[in-house]
Amino acid sequence: xxxxxxxxxxxxxxxxxxxxxxxxxxxxxxxxxxxxxxxxxxxxxxxxxxxxxxxxxxxxxxxxxxxxxxxxxxxxxxxxxxxxxxxxxxxxxxxxxxxxxxxxxxxxxxxxxxxxxxxxxxxxxxxxxxxxxxxxxxxxxxxxxxxxxxxxxxxxxxxxxxxxxxxxxxxxxxxxxxxxxxxxxxxxxxxxxxxxxxxxxxxxxxxxxxxxxxxxxxxxxxxxxxxxxxxxxxxxxxxxxxxxxxxxxxxxxxxxxxxxxxxxxxxxxxxxxxxxxxxxxxxxxxxxxxxxxxxxxxxxxxxxxxxxxxxxxxxxxxxxxxxxxxxxxxxxxxxxxxxxxxxxxxxxxxxxxxxxxxxxxxxxxxxxxxxxxxxxxxxxxxxxxxxxxxxxxxxxxxxxxxxxxxxxxxxxxx
Numbered sequence: 483x484x485x486x487x488x489x490x491x492x493x494x495x496x497x498x499x500x501x502x503x504x505x506x507x508x509x510x511x512x513x514x515x516x517x518x519x520x521x522x523x524x525x526x527x528x529x530x531x532x533x534x535x536x537x538x539x540x541x542x543x544x545x546x547x548x549x550x551x552x553x554x555x556x557x558x559x560x561x562x563x564x565x566x567x568x569x570x571x572x573x574x575x576x577x578x579x580x581x582x583x584x585x586x587x588x589x590x591x592x593x594x595x596x597x598x599x600x601x602x603x604x605x606x607x608x609x610x611x612x613x614x615x616x617x618x619x620x621x622x623x624x625x626x627x628x629x630x631x632x633x634x635x636x637x638x639x640x641x642x643x644x645x646x647x648x649x650x651x652x653x654x655x656x657x658x659x660x661x662x663x664x665x666x667x668x669x670x671x672x673x674x675x676x677x678x679x680x681x682x683x684x685x686x687x688x689x690x691x692x693x694x695x696x697x698x699x700x701x702x703x704x705x706x707x708x709x710x711x712x713x714x715x716x717x718x719x720x721x722x723x724x725x726x727x728x729x730x731x732x733x734x735x736x737x738x739x740x741x742x743x744x745x746x747x748x749x750x751x752x753x754x755x756x757x758x759x760x761x762x763x764x765x766x767x768x769x770x771x772x773x774x775x776x777x778x779x780x781x782x783x784x785x786x787x788x789x790x791x792x793x794x795x796x797x798x799x800x801x802x803x804x805x806x807x808x809x810x811x812x813x814x815x816x817x818x819x820x821x822x823x824x825x826x827x828x829x830x831x832x833x834x835x836x837x838x839x840x841x842x843x844x845x846x847x848x849x850x851x852x853x854x855x856x857x858x859x860x861x862x863x864x865x866x867x868x869x870x871x872x873x874x875x876x877x878x879x880x881x882x883x884x885x886x887x888x889x890x891x892x893x894x895x896x
Contacts, residue, residue, distance in 0.1 A: 587792030682718020
């Protein structure tokens with residue numbers, strides 16, 4: 483409704499002034515008609531990516547030659563045939579957190595998504611957003627872009643410091659739509675093809691891609707996804723990560739990933755394929771590998787609350803060794819932040835992710851923390867305070883349980 487709608491609301495509620503179907507709203511100010519905006523669902527207007535054909539690369543122009551397919555597998559083997567991957571996360575899969583995840587079982591990691599144009603234009607951006615060390619391998623550096631030349635220029639800055647360059651073709655967020663990158667390039671697959679081919683032919687290290695799938699309920703949804711994956715392989719992609727959700731399926735906790743289409747892509751391609759989606763703990767990772775036949779899995783959101791997700795020494799179901807384990811993990815992460823200097827905005831985000839469940843029990847601690855200037859020492863003090871509070875909280879629960887068990891049974895007379 484518009485700002486003039488108090489009176490309009492009264493009009494609509496009056497039986498004598500019910501608006502006939504199809505008639506436009508009329509405001510009292512000047513009697514001008516104002517068309518009511520019709521709400522439409524996300525799929526009411528067909529997306530180009532649902533209708534446009536997938537570009538086909540002729541066999542004589544395909545880079546998926548037997549020699550290049552063999553090279554793709556050699557690249558994967560040289561990385562150690564990694565099964566457990568830290569997914570790319572904006573401002574979250576930075577060096578310090580990658581190293582924490584590697585300590586607890588991750589065998590490969592992606593950098594955060596880097597903006598190709600900003601990476602080319604700004605030295606400050608490069609120094610802040612791309613950091614690594616000799617132990618941070620194997621490493622895939624991910625860029626978002628929509629210009630092959632800009633992408634190549636950005637990739638050349640990092641090609642000596644990582645194992646491969648990944649193109650983000652899966653980001654579903656609104657900022658990706660505004661910037662014309664990520665999953666919204668599914669409406670411009672000629673550009674996607676050209677970017678992959680540009681890197682595959684002019685970069686000294688392999689190019690990899692991360693995608694989302696086409697809606698499987700749409701006509702030819704499966705076929706389009708398989709054609710898309712095949713196009714990327716033919717353009718020169720050496721490793722493909724497939725997120726088993728569409729670009730409209732952003733709420734990962736509410737919508738299950740489709741492992742069936744991931745399996746279909748794996749069966750359809752000749753290069754290594756990674757699965758992404760619904761990897762909540764190590765048992766899920768193993769189940770996904772077995773079901774899809776993929777060569778590895780990625781996890782993102784769950785790793786932010788449990789960096790030990792891939793550890794063979796921890797619970798396969800992600801159950802913490804002790805209630806205060808998130809605090810202990812945070813202390814380890816803070817030590818790594820001192821070793822590998824990390825922007826405070828990234829540190830603060832990890833603090834909230836790691837301690838989030840306990841902050842709901844002790845909100846006053848979170849409130850006090852949020853009122854302070856962000857420092858490593860502040861967060862270390864918060865972690866230590868929370869350890870004490872959690873232990874006291876659990877002891878009180880245990881005592882209450884013991885008292886309940888020790889209470890005499892109440893008998894009811896007939």
